Amino acid sequence: MDAGKEKRAAFAALVIRGLAARGAAGGRAKGPGAIGAELPASSPPGLAPSAAGNEEPDKAEVRRSAPRPDGQALLAAARAWAGSEGMEIIPSCCFSCNTACELLVFRRKSDGRVMKIEGDPSSPVTKGVLCPKGLAAVDLLYNPERLKKPLRRIGPKDRNSMEPVQWEEVSWNDALDEVADKILGFREREGARSVAFLEGTRRGWSRVYSRLANAFGTPNHGAAGWAQCLWPRLVDCKVTFGAQYSEACDFPNTRCVLVWGSNPASTWPILGADIMDAVERGSKLIVVDPRLSETAAKADLWLRLRPGTDTDLALGMLNVILKGNLYDRDFVSNWTSGFDALAEDISWRSPEVTQRLTGVPAGLVLAAARLFASTSPACISRCVSVDQTADSIQTCRALSILAAVTGNIDVPGGNVAVSLRGERSQNTHEFILADQIGPESLKDRAGYHTYPLLCGALSPVPSDHMPGFWEQLASGQPYRIKAALIFGSNAAVSYTNSRRVRDGIGQLEFLVVCDQFMTETARMADIVLPASSWLERDNVVSSFQTANEYTVFQQPCASIGESRSDVAIIGDLAERLGLGKLFWKNPRDLYDYLLSPTGLSFGQALEKRRLYAPLVFGTSRKTGFKTPSGKVELYSSLLEAEGVDPIPRGTAKEEAMGRASGDGEVARVVGGPSFEPYPFVFSTGARSIFFRHTENRRNPWLIAREPRPLVYINDETAAGLGISEGEPVEVFTSTGSALMYAKLEPEVAPDFVQAVPGWEGRGNINYALGWENFAEGIGTVPMRGLRCGIRKVSDGR
Amino acid sequence: MGDKALAPIVVDLDRCWGCRTCEVACSLEHRLAPDLSFIHVEEKRESSPIPGSPQGKSFIPVFCQHCDDPACVSACPSGALVKDGDGIVRANPEACIGCGACEDSCPYGALILLPESGTAGLCDLCVSRQVSGRLPACVQHCPGRALSLADSGDETASAAQKTEQKLKFGWAVGRTVYKAR
Numbered sequence: 011m012d013a014g015k016e017k018r019a020a021f022a023a024l025v026i027r028g029l030a031a032r033g034a035a036g037g038r039a040k041g042p043g044a045i046g047a048e049l050p051a052s053s054p055p056g057l058a059p060s061a062a063g064n065e066e067p068d069k070a071e072v073r074r075s076a077p078r079p080d081g082q083a084l085l086a087a088a089r090a091w092a093g094s095e096g097m098e099i100i101p102s103c104c105f106s107c108n109t110a111c112e113l114l115v116f117r118r119k120s121d122g123r124v125m126k127i128e129g130d131p132s133s134p135v136t137k138g139v140l141c142p143k144g145l146a147a148v149d150l151l152y153n154p155e156r157l158k159k160p161l162r163r164i165g166p167k168d169r170n171s172m173e174p175v176q177w178e179e180v181s182w183n184d185a186l187d188e189v190a191d192k193i194l195g196f197r198e199r200e201g202a203r204s205v206a207f208l209e210g211t212r213r214g215w216s217r218v219y220s221r222l223a224n225a226f227g228t229p230n231h232g233a234a235g236w237a238q239c240l241w242p243r244l245v246d247c248k249v250t251f252g253a254q255y256s257e258a259c260d261f262p263n264t265r266c267v268l269v270w271g272s273n274p275a276s277t278w279p280i281l282g283a284d285i286m287d288a289v290e291r292g293s294k295l296i297v298v299d300p301r302l303s304e305t306a307a308k309a310d311l312w313l314r315l316r317p318g319t320d321t322d323l324a325l326g327m328l329n330v331i332l333k334g335n336l337y338d339r340d341f342v343s344n345w346t347s348g349f350d351a352l353a354e355d356i357s358w359r360s361p362e363v364t365q366r367l368t369g370v371p372a373g374l375v376l377a378a379a380r381l382f383a384s385t386s387p388a389c390i391s392r393c394v395s396v397d398q399t400a401d402s403i404q405t406c407r408a409l410s411i412l413a414a415v416t417g418n419i420d421v422p423g424g425n426v427a428v429s430l431r432g433e434r435s436q437n438t439h440e441f442i443l444a445d446q447i448g449p450e451s452l453k454d455r456a457g458y459h460t461y462p463l464l465c466g467a468l469s470p471v472p473s474d475h476m477p478g479f480w481e482q483l484a485s486g487q488p489y490r491i492k493a494a495l496i497f498g499s500n501a502a503v504s505y506t507n508s509r510r511v512r513d514g515i516g517q518l519e520f521l522v523v524c525d526q527f528m529t530e531t532a533r534m535a536d537i538v539l540p541a542s543s544w545l546e547r548d549n550v551v552s553s554f555q556t557a558n559e560y561t562v563f564q565q566p567c568a569s570i571g572e573s574r575s576d577v578a579i580i581g582d583l584a585e586r587l588g589l590g591k592l593f594w595k596n597p598r599d600l601y602d603y604l605l606s607p608t609g610l611s612f613g614q615a616l617e618k619r620r621l622y623a624p625l626v627f628g629t630s631r632k633t634g635f636k637t638p639s640g641k642v643e644l645y646s647s648l649l650e651a652e653g654v655d656p657i658p659r660g661t662a663k664e665e666a667m668g669r670a671s672g673d674g675e676v677a678r679v680v681g682g683p684s685f686e687p688y689p690f691v692f693s694t695g696a697r698s699i700f701f702r703h704t705e706n707r708r709n710p711w712l713i714a715r716e717p718r719p720l721v722y723i724n725d726e727t728a729a730g731l732g733i734s735e736g737e738p739v740e741v742f743t744s745t746g747s748a749l750m751y752a753k754l755e756p757e758v759a760p761d762f763v764q765a766v767p768g769w770e771g772r773g774n775i776n777y778a779l780g781w782e783n784f785a786e787g788i789g790t791v792p793m794r795g796l797r798c799g800i801r802k803v804s805d806g807r
Numbered sequence: 808m809g810d811k812a813l814a815p816i817v818v819d820l821d822r823c824w825g826c827r828t829c830e831v832a833c834s835l836e837h838r839l840a841p842d843l844s845f846i847h848v849e850e851k852r853e854s855s856p857i858p859g860s861p862q863g864k865s866f867i868p869v870f871c872q873h874c875d876d877p878a879c880v881s882a883c884p885s886g887a888l889v890k891d892g893d894g895i896v897r898a899n900p901e902a903c904i905g906c907g908a909c910e911d912s913c914p915y916g917a918l919i920l921l922p923e924s925g926t927a928g929l930c931d932l933c934v935s936r937q938v939s940g941r942l943p944a945c946v947q948h949c950p951g952r953a954l955s956l957a958d959s960g961d962e963t964a965s966a967a968q969k970t971e972q973k974l975k976f977g978w979a980v981g982r983t984v985y986k987a988r
Contacts, residue, residue: 015847017916022849022867025985029820029858075817075955079942087940094939126835129948138942139950142831275824279950286822286951304824307864699826711831714842756852757864 084131084138085114092116097125101619103551103562105213105544106143107702109280110553111136112620113144115545115567124148124545124568134620135557141279142700146711150543151568153708155527157540158571160185169534170516177538182572182582185537189495190586192520193226196492202227203454204492206479209233210499211703214549214564215576217436218593218600219497220471222580224443225589229455230491232474234504237464237790242397244470245463245788246406249648251419252636254437256427257410258558259389260625261285263423266294266381266388270409271320271395275304276699280556281391294385296378298323300693301722301764302757311378314759316369317693318399318795321660324408326364327379329356331415336383338417345631346414348645351657358663367661369759383416387423395695400792402785403463404658407646411658414642420630427629428554431561431621432608435552437470443592444472454489456482461789462652475789476505477781483514493520497576498541500529500704503770506779506791509746524579527708530770540573547575548612550601561621563612654787688743688797692763694775695794696722704768719773721750722764723800728754731802738803741765743796745780749773749803763800812894813932814956815982816946818868820859822953825850825866829945829954836933836944843919845930846870846945858987868945868954871896871917871930873982879927882912887927894982895934900926957984 092099100115112133116126127147131138150156162185164176180188196204207223209216210233223231235241247256261267261284274282282305289295289308297309298320306312315323331337332353342349361372368375382388390413396405418424435441452458457475458465465472483491494515505511515521515534523535532538549564577597584593594600601612608621615621634640638647650656660666698720700712707713721739733739735754740747741763749772750765758764765775783792825848833844849867851857859865877896880888887902888909898909905925910918921928933943941947946954 014910014916014919017914018847018849018869021869021915022851025820025867026851026853026857026859026865029985029987075819076814076958078952078955079940084941084947091936091939091941128944131942131947137952138947139952140828140948141826141950142828145828145831145835145948275826275951279826279828282824283822283951286824290821302862302864304826304866307824307860307862307866308821310861312862699828710841711834715827715830757862 078137079131081132081134081137088114088128088131096120100565100567101130102545102564102567104140104144104147105549105551105564106141106147106706107277108212108553109278109556110551110562111140111144111280112562113140117567122568124151135560136280139279139283142712142715143702143706146709147543147545149709149711150526151545151570153527155708156570156573157526157528157532157538158573159540160572161538161540162188163536163538168516169518169521170512175533180537182574185539186579186582186586189522189537190583193493193495194587196520197227200490200492203229203451204490206230206232206474206483206491206494208494208496208499208501210497210501210504211235211239213498213544213576214551215580216498217442217471218577218580220442221592222584222587222589224446225584225592226587227446227451229447229451229458230474230479231471232476232479234476234499234501236471236473237397237402237461237475237785237788238506238793239394239397241464241470242402242406242785242788242790243392245403245468246410248468249637249646250407250410250414250643251427251630253427253630255554256419257390257392257425258428258554258625259284259391260387260423260426260558260627261288261389264288264293264387264389265423266385267296268378268382268388268390268412269295269297269299269305269309270324270390270392271298271695272391272393273299273303273305273697274391274393275308277393277697278556279699285391294381296382300759300762301696301755311374311381313370313374313378314757316759316795317691317695317762317764318792319368319661320396320399320405320794321401321408321658322359322364322367322666323370323375324405324412325356325658325660326359326361326368326375327382328352328408328412328415329359329364330361330376330379331383331412332356334380334383336380337415341417341419342415345635345641346644347639347641348643348657349415352411352644355657355659358667359660363666367666382412386417387421388416388418389413389423389425390418395794398693398695398790398793400783400785400790400795401658401660402790402792403649403788404655404660404786408658408660410642411644414644419642420627422627426558426625426627428558429623429626430552431559431623433550433552433561433621434604434607436604439467439472442471447472457789461784461787463649463654463788466652468648468652475784477507477784477789477791480505480507480511480514481781483517484510486517492518493522494518495522495524496531496535497524497580500525500531500770502531502534503529503704503768503774503776506776506793507745507781508774508776510781524576526573529704539579540571541579542570542573542575546570546573547577548597548601550604550612550615558625559622563616563619565616649787652787687799690761690763690798690800691759692741692765692796692798693794694765694767694779696720696764696766698766701766701768704770707769716766718751719748719769719775720753720766721775721800722753722755722758724758724760724762725754725756727760728752731800733800733802740801740803741775741778741798742800743778743780743798746777748775748777750775763798813934813937814958815873815894815984816870816932816943817955817957817984817986819953819955820865820867820985820987822951823848823859823866823868823949824951824953826950828948828950829868832944832948833930836936837928839928840922843921843928845917845919845928847916867985869915869917870983871913872915873930873932875982878912878914879909879918879929882908883927884908893934895932896929897931898927898929900924903927 112130129140297306456478524539830844903926
């Protein structure tokens with residue numbers, strides 16, 4: 011530790027001690043008597059903060075925050091300053107993640123160079139804040155590694171070769187002609203199923219791409235996320251509530267927030283701020299997370315569950331609520347179906363049993379369940395974690411049921427359905443032309459018979475079960491897939507079981523990758539197409555996950571080399587495939603089409619900056635829920651029809667009781683007996699505010715703050731293994747291993763290890779994730795509650 | 808700069824979750840090397856509730872306190888550091904000889920020597936932004952809205968308090984305010 015760092019740490023300790031002495035000790039725990047205590051930072055480190063402690067409490071209120079200046083005034087000031095510096099401001103919105111924070115792009119008038127990016131203080135959603143990814147996004151434009159021209163591979167032939175790849179630059183026309191010729195040839199000779207369309211996280215063009223896949227006629231379409239990201243929640247919303255997305259939280263009106271397997275402070279900062287506002291208003295905060303996350307640090311109750319035991323914890327809490335008559339009787343009797351079956355099925359789940367299954371102390375299970383059920387209104391803020399358990403769809407269902415029986419659905423302060431702001435949705439089977447894939451062709455889809463919730467009609471985008479797809483690619487069975495297009499996805503890194511994925515990619519006769527950078531995946535391609543970033547394109551962004559009431563827009567602020575937007579590339583390719591009529595020549599035509607129901611053109615909408623529609627509550631209580639029974643289906647008839655368990659069950663009673671009668675040591679109870687060489691439970695659930703999935707690892711401002719792949723380990727466990735903070739550690743399973751760097755924390759369970767995914771090279775934790783225990787119905791690859799070993803790496807090995 | 812005191816920054820520890828957005832905002836605003844900033848977020852852990860965290864894990868942004876009697880100004884042999892009438896401690900790179908005495912003397916670890924120029928650098932409360940009606944970069948962008956400007960009508964502390972503290976510690980009061988419920 012350098013001297014400066016040491017002094018800062020000492021000063022930070024002094025601030026905490028000073029504030030504690032003034033009567034602020036963890037705030038809410040003290041009850042209403044606590045006052046706003048403030049410490050003028052006056053004491054040199056090393057001295058006791060007695061001066062602060064001596065002050066009269068009433069003198070402590072010497073300072074208040076000034077109200078934040080008016081957003082429009084701040085925007086005007088920014089414009090005036092920019093003008094005086096020879097710059098203009100282009101308003102847009104960020105797409106570093108799906109939050110879609112409105113921002114200002116400062117562009118030099120003389121040469122059009124983007125100089126800086128700031129938050130937009132006039133934004134009703136963000137009020138001007140912007141996270142590091144957005145602030146540092148100028149690098150997306152000028153990073154020297156940005157791809158600027160289409161490239162054709164010269165060699166080596168082996169895609170997995172470690173030799174340097176030889177490329178030649180080609181024109182867009184030549185590149186797209188070649189792509190179209192090749193895939194039309196494969197379709198002609200071997201059928202459309204021999205060509206696969208793969209993509210990454212949603213970025214506005216994703217459904218246009220799905221549309222292309224379906225129009226082309228191939229059943230082989232997929233993404234690294236989907237069954238592992240959002241689809242379980244969406245399918246849950248559909249079968250439980252009959253709604254497309256009904257889990258947005260009305261934070262401004264809530265009195266209790268239950269954050270489940272999510273760390274909004276890092277991953278949805280705008281939601282994090284809403285939660286802090288709620289807490290400041292006096293709302294209660296309960297956080298379920300195996301790590302004391304940034305959000306959990308602010309919680310009244312922190313439930314440190316063992317990763318992957320989410321369903322057991324939710325059902326355990328549910329049983330406390332039902333047994334204690336803490337549920338909303340009116341809502342349950344009028345608006346739910348299947349209550350009795352559910353109540354009977356979980357009646358054995360005492361807090362003690364739940365403790366054995368989840369590692370959460372019985373008293374906390376009880377307290378959290380009671381607090382959540384007796385504080386009204388309350389909402390559940392859940393995220394991708396619940397999509398990544400071995401029973402993902404049931405985890406999601408258990409939480410939806412928790413919200414429903416407590417009467418927190420479709421009410422102010424609860425979980426609410428979000429509608430669009432009048433624009434046309436791309437998230438429909440109609441838009442993606444799902445019906446283009448006929449019944450015979452559907453049978454060619456990997457997993458079609460086993461995972462109906464992913465591959466069939468209930469899926470948001472009917473698609474392949476990707477582990478099966480990659481196995482098929484590698485083995486050539488039951489038929490060969492010859493070519494693949496991969497848009498916006500670093501597939502070689504972002505899928506689990508990376509070695510097997512690489513084997514599969516290695517078998518392809520033809521691979522096209524569209525990306526902004528020469529990723530590990532692009533490096534394996536025959537043709538690389540340079541995609542533009544979100545700073546270079548138009549877009550209509552309906553971020554239902556954060557801005558519940560607004561649709562916002564992007565517009566081009568720069569153009570880099572010959573890179574083009576995915577929508578434009580897809581349109582040009584469609585033209586060459588003879589599908590031009592189904593697509594849009596110019597991306598603006600697409601956005602005009604999407605906005606047409608509002609009566610606005612894209613240009614007019616851009617002028618308005620945002621479309622607004624207030625949240626509407628209580629609709630379902632008037633019209634009924636759009637499920638077969640018209641009610642919230644605690645017992646799901648739609649799942650039953652698909653052969654999937656209609657009730658979330660978690661660990662089976664016999665198994666659980668057998669374990670519970672054991673010696674009670676949690677490490678032995680869950681996930682089978684601990685055994686060498688894999689004594690640790692692990693997950694890849696850790697996320698960083700600086701990155702999103704595999705992105706941002708080339709950005710100097712972001713990488714400077716988290717330069718290496720981290721793995722969180724309990725400090726005492728690490729000491730026992732001779733591992734110190736920051737040292738390289740191998741995380742290994744029977745599938746493979748990754749080289750990561752120890753981040754020691756006292757609060758993580760001694761037998762738990764949590765890795766940050768998304769890194770290329772040896773730090774790619776997906777090498778260690780195998781394909782087994784897929785979730786029933788939807789085929790989720792579990793990424794929580796796995797088994798691994800860890801060892802200190804010395805001398806590079 | 809003028810003599811009107813610039814509003815100091817108020818840090819609400821209940822709202823700081825340690826995301827380090829302030830560091831990135833500062834680095835970009837001052838065009839520093841990507842790994843440098845004039846504000847740093849420290850972490851403090853206890854096994855019981857502490858100010859800012861019922862679970863015992865708090866985050867504390869640390870930056871120049873713009874002390875009334877700054878040790879760095881006293882320590883600077885070349886007169887490159889001055890305490891201005893608007894309350895801000897400023898570094899004049901022209902006069903700075905890069906000796907590092909200021910860095911050694913600052914009890915908060917807030918001052919750094921910039922590797923490129925070899926001269927001292929520190930938080931200037933984004934004075935150029937404030938005079939043009941904008942918020943300091945860290946204050947505007949803090950996702951948790953943990954940072955804000957103090958109400959400019961208030962004084963940082965009474966003269967009597969300052970004197971008392973100076974007598975006790977030989978150190979004058981700083982300008983940053985930390986608060987927690």
